[in-house]
Amino acid sequence: MKKANFMKTLTLALALGLAASTCYAKPAFNNENVLNEYAKATMQRKAVALGYPCSQDLQLSGFYKWMLKHKLDTAMINNAGDPFTEHSHVNALKFEKDVLEYFAPKYGFAKEDMWGLISFSGTDGNNHGIYFGANYLKNLTKQNPIVYISKEAHYSNMRLCDLQNLEFKMIDTDRYGRMLPEAFEQALDPSRPALVVYAMGTTFKGAMDDQAKLNAIIAKKKPVAVYKHVDAALFGGYLPFTKMKSMVDKNVQNYDSIAVSGHKFLGLDEPAGLFLTTKEVLKKQKAFDIPYLNSEMPMINCSRSATAPLKLWWLINHGADERWTQEASEMLEITEWLCNELKSMNYPYFVGEASNTVYMKRPSMAIVDKYGLAMDYDKRLGGDLAHIIVMQHVNKKLLQQFLKDLQAEVSK
Numbered sequence: 001m002k003k004a005n006f007m008k009t010l011t012l013a014l015a016l017g018l019a020a021s022t023c024y025a026k027p028a029f030n031n032e033n034v035l036n037e038y039a040k041a042t043m044q045r046k047a048v049a050l051g052y053p054c055s056q057d058l059q060l061s062g063f064y065k066w067m068l069k070h071k072l073d074t075a076m077i078n079n080a081g082d083p084f085t086e087h088s089h090v091n092a093l094k095f096e097k098d099v100l101e102y103f104a105p106k107y108g109f110a111k112e113d114m115w116g117l118i119s120f121s122g123t124d125g126n127n128h129g130i131y132f133g134a135n136y137l138k139n140l141t142k143q144n145p146i147v148y149i150s151k152e153a154h155y156s157n158m159r160l161c162d163l164q165n166l167e168f169k170m171i172d173t174d175r176y177g178r179m180l181p182e183a184f185e186q187a188l189d190p191s192r193p194a195l196v197v198y199a200m201g202t203t204f205k206g207a208m209d210d211q212a213k214l215n216a217i218i219a220k221k222k223p224v225a226v227y228k229h230v231d232a233a234l235f236g237g238y239l240p241f242t243k244m245k246s247m248v249d250k251n252v253q254n255y256d257s258i259a260v261s262g263h264k265f266l267g268l269d270e271p272a273g274l275f276l277t278t279k280e281v282l283k284k285q286k287a288f289d290i291p292y293l294n295s296e297m298p299m300i301n302c303s304r305s306a307t308a309p310l311k312l313w314w315l316i317n318h319g320a321d322e323r324w325t326q327e328a329s330e331m332l333e334i335t336e337w338l339c340n341e342l343k344s345m346n347y348p349y350f351v352g353e354a355s356n357t358v359y360m361k362r363p364s365m366a367i368v369d370k371y372g373l374a375m376d377y378d379k380r381l382g383g384d385l386a387h388i389i390v391m392q393h394v395n396k397k398l399l400q401q402f403l404k405d406l407q408a409e410v411s412k
């Protein structure tokens with residue numbers, strides 16, 4: 001480079017550097033107020049959060065007191081390894097196993113025939129469901145499966161099929177978000193193993209695929225082999241605690257694995273989930289012998305959270321079963337109440353079976369922002385939509401405030 005050019009480049013670089021340093025304010029890591037303001041704003045926002053499926057009424061204060069009392073906040077506890085084999089190190093695998101055995105019968109798994117883990121999230125549970133399903137089918141048939149999934153299922157399932165390089169078919173839905181049996185029948189290729197992902201609560205409409213109808217189609221067309229994974233991230237949390245528990249019962253629905261989120265209904269403050277399957281499915285996985293863990297590692301992740309299982313164990317030990325039963329019935333009662341209010345206002349709304357998700361004609365952006373509503377669009381239902389998910393913190397008082405805002409807007 002010539003000297004003149006070099007000087008030009010240098011000047012330009014310096015000027016750009018100067019511009020950059022004036023454009024980007026340095027984060028104020030030395031300022032505690034930044035954190036305090038964030039904390040305050042978060043507490044305000046969470047109190048009126050209507051649009052997302054997380055409980056904002058968490059009951060973990062006692063858990064944190066217990067952690068601090070024993071100085072466990074100074075320990076890195078890591079659940080690397082299979083919760084069903086012994087490892088003696090700094091982990092909480094025993095608690096993970098206990099929690100899984102507590103949940104197993106709620107989904108109709110016999111304790112002896114169940115295998116599972118506390119996952120990182122609903123997505124992670126789906127990742128395991130799709131991965132275990134594909135391996136199971138390949139093991140049985142030496143063929144690659146086709147994944148069938150409804151167009152309105154949670155996007156993670158499509159993302160994961162893509163990630164795992166699996167061929168997948170997205171099946172049309174009815175206007176309420178359920179997989180269309182006719183479309184499924186047409187798409188189902190009996191010459192290839194079928195990995196079906198059933199949505200129990202689609203992302204926006206909270207729709208449940210009709211497993212009985214779809215299973216009847218499978219029985220009729222008889223694909224060479226079948227694996228059924230249920231994505232029940234939200235609904236799978238509360239349904240076991242209601243009269244409708246048979247909807248997530250493996251003995252009734254006959255699925256092979258299920259994924260449930262731990263930070264939705266179950267009330268954890270970190271993303272987590274349950275993944276449950278059978279020993280039969282586990283046996284058909286690829287074995288990777290991991291010398292330093294002295295065992296096989298069937299799961300995808302190595303290090304996993306120990307605090308998520310500890311929190312669930314703590315909750316169960318502090319009356320969660322009764323509380324979840326109570327909360328599930330209150331949520332559905334309030335959902336019905338909200339629907340009746342909207343009906344009496346003549347405001348267009350929809351709600352699926354056993355669902356705590358009420359979707360409606362989208363109000364103004366002011367209301368959408370104020371209550372953190374999630375949005376969607378469906379021409380079949382008149383266009384712009386928004387939904388409210390009635391979680392534990394969503395009480396009638398909060399909804400009355402929302403309805404008042406909505407009424408003011410409608411009568412304008």
Ligand SMILES: *Cc1c(COP(=O)(O)O)cnc(C)c1O
Pocket residue numbers: 053120121122123124154156199200201202203231232233234261262271272273
């Ligand atoms: C929330 C949700 C997911 C994603 O779960 P994460 O725990 O957020 O990863 C997947 N499927 C359904 C049906 C959901 O509601």
